Amino acid sequence: MERGYKKIFWALFFVTFHLNIGSLQLLPPFMGWLILLSGLQELTSALQNSSISTASFERGRTSGRILVGLTLLGTLGSLGTGGDWMEAPVMTFYPIIIIGLEIITFFYILEGTHEIFSALGFNERKEESEGKLRTYLLMVIPSGVLLTFALFFNHSFSMVIGVLLGLIAVIYLLVFIHQVKKFWMENPLENPVLEKRETLFSGTE
Amino acid sequence: METNGKILKAGIILIAVLVVLGYLGVYLLTIKEPVFIKHYIEEQIYTGYQQGPRQVDLQLYYITNAGDNRVVSRVDFPEYPEIQVPASEYGMHGGFMTYTSGPQQTPGSVKGRYSMRTVYLGFSFEEDYYEETIEITKAVIHLSDGSVVETEIGSVTFHFDEERSEVLESRGGSGSGALETREFSVKEDIELIEVFSPILPVIQDSLEMKINGRDFKDIEGMNIEAGETFLVEANTQGSRGSQAFGEELRYLKFQPKLRFISEKGTEETRILVSGWYPIPNYEFIEIFQYLRQKGAL
Secondary structure (H helix, E strand, O other): OHHHHHHHHHHHHHHHOOOEEOOEEOOOHHHHHHHHHHHHHHHHHHHOOOOOOOHHHHHHHHHHHHHHHHHHHHHHHHHHHOOHHHHOHHHOOHHHHHHHHHHHHHHHHHHHHHHHHHHHOOHHHHHHHHHHHHHHHHHHHHHHHHHHHHHHHOOHHHHHHHHHHHHHHHHHHHHHHHHHHHHHHHOOOOOOOOOOHHHHOOOOO | OHHHHHHHHHHHHHHHHHHHHHHHHHHHHOOOOOEEOEEEEEEEEEOOOOOOOEEEEEEEEEEEEOOOOOOEEEEEOOOOOOOOEOEEOOOOOOHHHOOOOOOOOOOOEEEOOEEEEEEEEEEEEOHHHOOOOEEEEEEEEEEOOOOEEEEEEEEEEEEEEOOOOOOEEEEEEEEEOOEEEEEEEEOOOEEEEEEEOOOHHHHOOOOEEEEOOEEHHHOOOOEEOOOOEEEEEEEOOOOOOHHHHOOOOEEEEEOOEEEEEOOOOOEEEEEOOOEEEOOOOOOHHHHHHHHHHHOOO
């Protein structure tokens, strides 16, 4: 579990903060989304023999795959045209489509996390993850709306506010994913068959 | 978790609707080719005071889509194919010689879906032109992607005179915004004929000008004796203000001249005032209305 969340953490970090050497992007966004898919694969594998549903993570993987495809297209297109195609009218809202899919993906990741805590009876953690997801959504959706407006009207002020709000939402999410990772590091799932939580996680709450 | 699901659903639907409407807007608001505004410019060039070709810098203004990265690389004038003019959107002095490490930023003032752009032209007239009046109304615009746009640009007129009339001597004046007052002394008896400008039909409803208190349209036959002075009071913005030409976005630069008969019986001219209207700082909605009115959308 810990490895899965660790990968998701770094995936979100790399797709948000681009590391460049000169004009060369070290890790293009599609690589970040591939890391996320790998992280989700780890989570579903860790839960495969349990009775805990992995449906949310599976949905997250579906939207994650679309993100890999779209960002790969974006990277190839930019390489092929020297970035010019991002100026094409058809690409106007490409970033918003990516943001929309990102919101859906992380919704399912947090919903899956919530389901694990719920199934294992970690009520405090369960409620926390629900609250964190709500806060994230209430920041990232207005950010998406503002950015859509900003991209259409080339409105700098809305762009700055939208980006800042989105950035705060992502940092908030990163902190939460880090906390979940830390939780599973301190409380490893030794036996994937989770029948009696008390036996496996005694005294962890 | 149910509430979160509802928030997600509502949020994604809202963003999706905005994106669909946005694409519809992009499709409807994109102009197929740059739209040049109408320019009404007159330039008086005196050729008798110095040697060599006469340099005149001019600007042409146009509207294009905000995402249009092309820039004007050359401008030809089909009415005067022999006139070769350096053209740049980066300014005439230094723009051609700037070196940057990254890609040069596309010039222009972005207003919503559109960008207001300026093309700087550097005219240079040799002696061959000194006998004629040049009026340019059309331009062939070459863009950096190789595309070509032929367009009406209004009326740009260059007058060539050897030297200004010395019968009238400017005694100074004052100006505040569009209001200008100038005084001239007269060295010999003169009879006024008219105030003229090639763009007078365009500006006459807006230009308010009085010569010794009389409207400039009503000065024919007016006599001024040697040693007298006369006062020109002009409101180059007229009573209708800077938006007076609101039906169509225009750039105006004019120099109405007084035509008179001197004591020697010769017809002479002298510039009275200079008027200049920068293009209004239109916002997106006004540019949209202008383009719709022009049928560019």
